[in-house]
Amino acid sequence: MRTLRWLDMALQRINDIRIQKKLVISFIFVVFIPVILVGVFLTVSFRQTMIKDATQQTVNSVDIIRKRLADTLRMPMEISNKLLIDPRLKKLVNTQYENAFEVMMAYRDYNDFLDYTRLYKEIYNIRFYTRNPTIIDNWYFIQPDEGIRNTFWYKEALDKKQATASWVYAEDETQGNRSFLSLVRRSDFVEYRTSGVLVVDVNPQELNGIVSQELFDTMIYDSQGYIIAAKNTEWVGKNLNETEYSHSFKDRQQGIYDDIINGKPSKVIIEELMPEGSSNKLKIVSIFSVESIVSNANRISMLGFTIISVSLCIAFVLIYFSSRFLADRLMRLNKDLNRVALGDLHVTTSIRGNDEIGLLARQFSNMLHSIRHLMEEVQESNRQKNELQLRQKEIKLQMLASQINPHFLFNALESVRMKAHMHGEQEIAAAVKSLGRLLRKNLEIGGSDIPLQDELDIARYYLDIQKFRFEDRLTFELEIDPSCKHLLIPPLIVQPLVENAVIHGLETMEAGGNVRIRAGLKDDHLYIEVTDNGIGMSAERLQAINESLQDASDRREHRIGLRNVHQRLSLTYGESYGLNISSEPDRGTRIFFVIPTGGSMYVQSIDRG
Structure with missing residues (x-):
């Protein structure tokens, strides 16, 4: 029910909008907004697809870089494995030489380091650190000085329990202290109870060649955060702490991340590589900004939105002028209608055309012709009607003049009652007695308040008469709090409710009809309720009755009594007081009201306060 009411209100509001505005609003909701929403949806989807594709492409590129890097680092690892078991190297670094000539002869016979750097492009340099005091430094075999011994990579290599390899970004003093990605590995000579540290430098050109062709900013860094290769060669050799990227991915694990880099939303793809045999x-x-990916999509979207906007503007202009032309024709027809409303029935419309408005204009002209013809007939009918009304008024005056004297009526009813009583017709006598009392009470009522007991007596007399009429079809109950019988109330506010219950609730019932009147005190207020178990009413009819209680122009007979009671209560006690009606089909009707025990003076004192 509430939904239907809401729909009715919505339709009424739509009907109140001018037709030109309706067409424009319809265009906005049916065409403009859907096109914009579709455009935004496609643009967002296009952007997301491009970002997804770029991310996947970058992930694939990073995976390729990882594989190429693993292949590049595999050769230094294999060479280190060979050197660790090379008996000639073991003998060279552990022999105690008598003089420099013996050392130079040993160096001349051992050219493996030089051969490896020449044969394999991945190898840039090889050197071996040994503590043999008889060795002479020759850029390949070096006695570590204090500076070397204090480096983290040298200490780490000697402190390891196993001779596993480590990849570090370290300076090579044999290359002018230039830094390289180097494989550092301890070589243990058990039979000599000595050890040394093997360092294999990776060719930086090979490393940079892996990332130089990438589309996005890409770099490789070691566990210490040193960048060993990058698309932007200016980053090589720097630590992440020295760059703007330190907060973005220094401590992050492998994965894909969203971040703000240089003030722009970006994607960060991190891949880890654990070289074989490394610790x-x-x-x-790899990093790419979202803007760099979607810039082309934005350009295409802007072009699409421009075309859509121009098309929508043209369509809007056409709709506007078409609706304006339509509205102008309707306004001309409205002016003709206004002239007719002012009494000019000789209007000739100038609207032409075979569309709906033209058809309406022709029907309007035909209607005017019919109205003029009907006016003549109505005038003749009114003349005859006026004559009839004059005659009816004369009859009413005669009836008023012959109205029966009330005392004569009471005496006549008393005579009828006594006659019935003498003939043993007790029910008839009781009914006539109740009728006489009811008439006397009604005639005695003036404009002042009466005790609740008197009002209930009137209701009981009425019910006695109706019970005589309906016999066993009607029963009634009165549940009255004795403490409220003396309270003053406006006259004739209960009897109309009882009459409504009998006539409209129980009259059509064949048996079992019941009316109950209850009165009591609740929080310094008098509560009066009239209920019946009659046919009840539907929600629609109940709503109509509730609305008619506020409508003084509603003259339907079955609602006059209820409306009079409701309006008298509101006028006497305030707008918050009045009848409350509830009903359900086949379950009866309940009518109640609550009024202050102080009467109308109580309400007036509140209003003044």
Whole structure:
């Protein structure tokens, strides 16, 4: 029910909008907004697809870089494995030489380091650190000085329990202290109870060649955060702490992340590589800004939105002028209608055309012709009607003049009652007695308040008469709080409710009809309720009755009594007081009201306060 009411209100509001505005609003909701929403949806989907494709492409590129890097680092690892078991190297670094000539002869016979750097492009340099005091430094075999011994990679290599390899970004004093990604590995000579540290430098050109062709910013860094290769060569050799990226991915694990880099939303892809036989990892990072990916999509979207906007503007202009032309024709027809409303029935419309408005104009002209013809007939009918009304008024005056004297009526009823009583017709006598009392009470009522007991007596007399009429079809009950019988109330506010219950609730019932009157005190207020178990009423009819209680122009007979009671209560006690009606089909009707025990003076004192 509430939904239907809401729909009715919505339709009424729509009907109140001018037709030109309706067409424009319809265009906005049916065409403009859907097109914009579809455009936004497609643009967002296009952007997301491009970002997804770029991310997947970058992930694939990083995976390729990881594989190429693993292949590049595999050769230094294999060479280190060979050197660790090379008996010639073991003998060279552990022999105690008598003089420099013996050392130079040993160096001349051992050219493996030089051969490896020449044969394999991945190898840039090889050197071996040994503590043999008889060795002479020759850029390949070096006695570590204090500076070397204090480096983290040298200490780490000697402190390891196993001779596993580590990949570090370290300076090579044999290359002018230039830094390289180097494989550092301890070589243990058990039979000599000595050890040394093997360092294999990776060719930086090979590393940079892996990332130089990437579309996005890509770099490789070691576990210490040193960048060993990058698309932007200016980053090589720097630590992440020295760059703007330190907060973005220094401590992050492998995965894909969203971040703000240089003030722009960006994607960060991190891939880890644990080279075979190594104890530490290398990380590969690729970064691309979302803007760089969607810039082309934005350009296409802007072009599409421009075309859509121009098309919508043209369509809007056409709709506007078409609706204006339509509205102008309707306004001309409205002016003709206004002239007719002012009494000019000789209007000739100038609207032409075969569309709906033209058809309406022709029907309007035909209607005017019919109205003029009917006016003539109505005038003749009114003349005859006026004559009839004059005659009816004369009859009413004669009836008023012959009205029966009330005392004569009471005496006549008393005579009828006594006659019935003498003939043993007790029910008839009781009914006539109740009728006489009812008439006397009604005639005695003036404009002042009466005790509740008197009002209930009137209701009881009425019910006695109706019970005589309906016999066993009607019963009634009165549940009255004795403490409220003396309270003053306006006259004739209960009897109309009882009459309504009998006539409209119980009259059509064949048996079992019941009317109950209840009166009591609740929080300094008098509560009066009239209920019946009659046919009840539907929700629609109940709503109509509730609305008619506020409508003084509603003259329907079956609602006059209820409306009079409701309006008298509201006028006497205030707008918050009046009848409350509830009903259900086949379950009866309940009518009640609550009024202050102080009467109308109580309400007036509240209003003044």
